[in-house]
Each structure stands twice: as structure tokens, then as C-alpha cells.
Amino acid sequence: MNTVLVTGGAGYIGSHTIxxxxxxxxxxxxxxxxxxSNATTYDRIKEITGADVPFYDTDLRDLEAARKIFQENTDIVGVIHFAALKSVPDSVDNPDFCFDNNNNSLINIAKCCVEFNVPNLIFSSSCSVYGNVNPEDLPVTEDTPLKKAESPYGYTKQNGEVILEFMCNAYPLHxxxxxxxxxxxxxISGKIGELxxxxxxxxxxVITQAAAGVIxxxxxxxxxYATRDGSCIRDYIHVxxxxxxxxxxxxxxxxxxYTTAYDIINLGSGDGVSVFExxxxxxxxxxxxxxxxxxSKRAGDVESIYSNPVKAEQVLGWKPKYNIHDMMASAWKWQLRMKELGIAKHKLED
Ligand SMILES: NC(=O)c1ccc[n+]([C@@H]2O[C@H](COP(=O)([O-])OP(=O)(O)OC[C@H]3O[C@@H](n4cnc5c(N)ncnc54)[C@H](O)[C@@H]3O)[C@@H](O)[C@H]2O)c1
Known part of the structure; x- marks a missing residue:
């Protein structure tokens, strides 16, 4: 059995990946x-998989604490690094906190991978690296030039990619x-979802909360907007x-x-879906x-962005299985489950 370290494993995408x-x-x-997030996520993972997930309560900005995880687990073959602050408005209000958290956690994890000979690191980047895309550049490929980041959060993702590219050039890191x-x-079980x-x-x-009467x-x-029904277009992808x-x-x-030392791959469905759709x-x-x-329009919203997902299929043999109806049905199932669990508003107030 190969051992993988998942950072941010109690979070939304991390828990589904576990x-x-x-x-x-x-x-x-x-x-x-x-x-x-909170550690009750591991109970939900166990409910679905039957497995106990060993976990560390560690702030990855602390290099020594991060090193301890690698020292105690010498069989790690890969790291998936999800841990980051992801709220765009929070990053606008507290850019220094977002830079400190997202950049330093990534640097510490990459340093540990080098020091402890863990060759494989997967980084959660985001379509926010593309900035305000020109309509003629749609759908975006991995080679579409990046524009100025629209937020400190988006900048940490641009920055993270650059940090990793230089570290892969300098060290035996992939x-x-x-x-x-x-x-x-x-x-799809409806037993776990985004808090x-x-x-x-x-x-x-917000759709599921409004439908459930939470808001x-x-x-x-x-x-x-200059789109088919006037609303913004995005590329939704099931978690x-x-x-x-x-x-x-x-x-x-x-x-x-897969021998490429440093690579970038878009994960999207390739379909643009409007807000009304x-x-x-x-x-x-x-x-x-x-x-x-x-x-009225919200400052900083890009009119339309969707991916060209061809590289993911060619390199990873990956294609999305779920369509927009599956995404909505599962989100609704989770919203109803949260009601049963007594999770209504913000998780940290529970
Ligand atoms: N959800 C999205 O829409 C989206 C889109 C593109 C990229 N991403 C990226 O994917 C990753 C996962 O996103 P998510 O939606 O699961 O977010 P999330 O907030 O649910 O999960 C992130 C987890 O990281 C933890 N964390 C944050 N800083 C940490 C630190 N310094 N040390 C240890 N743990 C820390 C949080 O507690 C949380 O559990 C993030 O890097 C995010 O930027 C998310």
C-alpha cells in the first residue's frame, strides 16, 4: 500500500480526495x-469508507512541525497539497495573511518533499490564475497567457506555480x-460535502441554502453580460x-x-454553464x-471562463463522470443531510 500525505484533508476537496x-x-x-474545517470530517470519511484516517493537527506555516510529519512517516510516496485559504473576499481584506498562509505552507511542504526524498507533489491551483480572460481566448488551455490576478488569492496560486517550477528545476522534485x-x-452518498x-x-x-430556507x-x-442569457458563465466540475x-x-x-518533472493541467468539464442554467x-x-x-454586476467577476480539458484526458486518462444535474442533486442531498446533522450556518459556530 502506498502512503499519501493529504494536506487540508479535513477540507472540502481534500476530504473527497481522501x-x-x-x-x-x-x-x-x-x-x-x-x-x-473541523475534525468531524474524518468521522464522515469513516462512515463512507470504513477507514480511520490518521491525522495531524498542524499549521503548515510551521516548518519544524511539518518536518515532524515526514520524520514520523518515512513511507510517504506523494503529497497532495490542498491546504490554503481560499476565500477571495477574505484575501482582499487581509492580503498579508493569505500570502503568509498560502505561500509559506507550500514552500514548507515542497522543502520537506525535497529533504525527505518524496518525489511527487500535487498542488491545488485554480482557474483564477488566468485572471480576466479575453472572450477570444475561450476555452482556456494550459498555454493561455495568464493575466494579472484579480485578487491576492489568485496571486498566491500564480505564485505557487512559479515557486514549484523553480524548485523542480533546482531539486529532484516532481x-x-x-x-x-x-x-x-x-x-454521491450525500454523507459528506462542503461545510x-x-x-x-x-x-x-447559496442556491442550496436558499432552497432549504437557510437564507x-x-x-x-x-x-x-454579453452572454447567451446575460448571466456569467462558469465551468462547474463535480468534486x-x-x-x-x-x-x-x-x-x-x-x-x-508520467515522467514530466513539472506540469500544469486544467481540471474542468469544458462546458460553460450560465448562472440561470x-x-x-x-x-x-x-x-x-x-x-x-x-x-447589479459584482466587482471582480469575470464574464465567462471555461476550460479546454483535452490535456487532462491525454495525460491522465481522466474525463469527468458527473454532469450538472448530478452536481446539483448531490449538493442538495448534502444540504438536507446538514439539516439532519444540525449544521446550518457557518461550521465554526457549531
Ligand atoms: N473550492 C474551490 O472552489 C477551489 C477552486 C480552485 C482551487 N481550490 C483550491 O483547492 C484547495 C482546497 O480547497 P477547498 O475548497 O477544499 O478548501 P477548504 O477550505 O475546504 O480546505 C482547505 C483546508 O486547508 C486547511 N488549511 C488552510 N491553511 C492551513 C495551514 N496553514 N495549515 C494546515 N491546514 C491549513 C483548512 O483548515 C481547510 O481544511 C485550496 O488550495 C483551494 O485554494 C479550491
């Missing part, structure tokens, strides 16, 4: 400082930057498909089939109305 890793027969160790488009939905954030501003969580309604920011891509990337690396898909999948109002 499930897919266990299903693929990996042994998993998790590390998290619970700044945006890194893959997976640029996620819009991960949504929940495990509500302090500032809920992503579309799918009275949500706002569609702008219906006068378990994202998880599966990580498993495939690690398997290819470990088998020796997403709302309709939710209402069809759940049979429940999602009350909303139309507001």
Missing part, C-alpha cells in the same frame, strides 16, 4: 489546522499543478471528479509512466425552487 484514495487502495495521512475550474457538489463558509458567496451553496434568497449578480483526477495523477507518477439544473434535479433576485 475517499477516492482509500477506494484506490492508498494509505492516507491527513494534516490540517482546521482554520476552515510537481503537478492542477488548475481546478469550479468544483461543486458533494459525495458552509463564513461568507457564502459561491453559487451552488431567504440569493442574488444573481448581473443579467446584462468527486476532481478527487479522481488526483488519484489518476498519483498512480501515473508512481507507475513511472445552473439554477434551472438545480430546480430540475431537486424539484425545489431556489428563490433569487437580480442584482
Amino acid at each position: 475517499i477516492e484514495l482509500i477506494n484506490a487502495n492508498f494509505k492516507v495521512i491527513s494534516v490540517d489546522n482546521y482554520i476552515n 510537481a503537478i499543478c492542477l488548475r481546478y475550474f469550479n468544483p461543486v457538489g458533494a459525495h 458552509p463558509a463564513k461568507r457564502v458567496n459561491n453559487l451552488v451553496p 431567504p434568497h440569493f442574488t444573481v449578480f448581473g443579467d446584462d 468527486s471528479d476532481i478527487a479522481d483526477a488526483h488519484v489518476k495523477a498519483l498512480q501515473k507518477k508512481i507507475s513511472g509512466e 445552473a439554477i434551472n439544473a438545480f430546480e430540475e434535479a431537486s424539484g425545489v425552487k431556489a428563490p433569487h433576485e437580480i442584482g
Whole structure:
């Protein structure tokens, strides 16, 4: 059994990836400082997989604490580095905290990989690295030139990619930057999903919260964009498909089939879905109305972005399994489950 260290393993994408890793027969160790999650996530992982996940409560900005994990687990063959602060508005309010957390955690993890001879590192990058894409550049490929980051958060992802590229040149380190488009939905069992954030501003969580009556309604920011129905267009991708891509990337690396020392791969469906189409898909999948109002455009929102996912298929043999209806149905199942579990508003207030 190969051992994988998952950083940010109690978080949304990390927890779904741990499930897919266990299903693929990996042994998993998790590390998290619970700044945006809590350790009850491991109970939900156990409910689905039957496995106990050993975990460390560690802030990865602390290099010595990070080194201890590698010292105590000499059989780690790969690291999947999810740990980061992901809220764009929080990064705008506290850019220094976001830079400190995201850059220093990554540098410490990459340093440990070099020091402890762990050759494979997968980094959570994001489509936010593309900045405000020109419509003629759609769909974006990995070679689409990056524009100025729209937020400190987006800048940490641009920066993270550059840090890893230089470290892979300097040391015997292999890194893959997976640029996620819009991960949504929940495990198909409905037993685990994204915990509500302090500032809920992503579309799918606000849709499910409005439908469940947790919030009275949500706002569609702008219906006068130059798109087919006037609303913004995004590339939604089921979180378990994202998880599966990580498993495939690690398997290819470990088998020796995938020898590129530093690589970047888009993880998206390739389909642009508008906000109104997403709302309709939710209402069809759940049979429940999602009350909303139309507001004005929000500063910093890109009109349209979606991926060209061809490289992921060619290099990883990965294609998404789930469509927008599956994404919405699973998100709704999780919203109902959260009600049963008594998780209503922000998780850290529970
Ligand atoms: N969810 C998205 O829409 C999205 C899109 C693109 C990229 N990403 C990236 O994917 C990764 C995972 O995102 P997510 O949605 O699962 O976020 P999340 O907040 O649910 O998970 C991140 C986890 O990292 C932990 N963490 C943060 N800083 C840490 C530190 N210094 N030390 C230890 N643990 C720390 C948090 O407590 C949390 O559990 C992040 O790097 C994020 O930037 C997410």
C-alpha cells in the first residue's frame, strides 16, 4: 500500500480526495489546522469508507512541525497539497495573511518533499490564475497567457506555480499543478460535502441554502453580460471528479509512466454553464425552487471562463463522470443531510 500525505484533508476537496484514495487502495495521512474545517470530517470519511484516517493537527506555516510529519512517516510516496485559504473576499481584506498562509505552507511542504526524498507533489491551483480572460481566448488551455490576478488569492496560486517550477528545476522534485475550474457538489452518498463558509458567496451553496430556507434568497449578480442569457458563465466540475483526477495523477507518477518533472493541467468539464442554467439544473434535479433576485454586476467577476480539458484526458486518462444535474442533486442531498446533522450556518459556530 502506498502512503499519501493529504494536506487540508479535513477540507472540502481534500476530504473527497481522501475517499477516492482509500477506494484506490492508498494509505492516507491527513494534516490540517482546521482554520476552515473541523475534525468531524474524518468521522464522515469513516462512515463512507470504513477507514480511520490518521491525522495531524498542524499549521503548515510551521516548518519544524511539518518536518515532524515526514520524520514520523518515512513511507510517504506523494503529497497532495490542498491546504490554503481560499476565500477571495477574505484575501482582499487581509492580503498579508493569505500570502503568509498560502505561500509559506507550500514552500514548507515542497522543502520537506525535497529533504525527505518524496518525489511527487500535487498542488491545488485554480482557474483564477488566468485572471480576466479575453472572450477570444475561450476555452482556456494550459498555454493561455495568464493575466494579472484579480485578487491576492489568485496571486498566491500564480505564485505557487512559479515557486514549484523553480524548485523542480533546482531539486529532484516532481510537481503537478492542477488548475481546478469550479468544483461543486458533494459525495454521491450525500454523507459528506462542503461545510458552509463564513461568507457564502459561491453559487451552488447559496442556491442550496436558499432552497432549504437557510437564507431567504440569493442574488444573481448581473443579467446584462454579453452572454447567451446575460448571466456569467462558469465551468462547474463535480468534486468527486476532481478527487479522481488526483488519484489518476498519483498512480501515473508512481507507475513511472508520467515522467514530466513539472506540469500544469486544467481540471474542468469544458462546458460553460450560465448562472440561470445552473439554477434551472438545480430546480430540475431537486424539484425545489431556489428563490433569487437580480442584482447589479459584482466587482471582480469575470464574464465567462471555461476550460479546454483535452490535456487532462491525454495525460491522465481522466474525463469527468458527473454532469450538472448530478452536481446539483448531490449538493442538495448534502444540504438536507446538514439539516439532519444540525449544521446550518457557518461550521465554526457549531
Ligand atoms: N473550492 C474551490 O472552489 C477551489 C477552486 C480552485 C482551487 N481550490 C483550491 O483547492 C484547495 C482546497 O480547497 P477547498 O475548497 O477544499 O478548501 P477548504 O477550505 O475546504 O480546505 C482547505 C483546508 O486547508 C486547511 N488549511 C488552510 N491553511 C492551513 C495551514 N496553514 N495549515 C494546515 N491546514 C491549513 C483548512 O483548515 C481547510 O481544511 C485550496 O488550495 C483551494 O485554494 C479550491
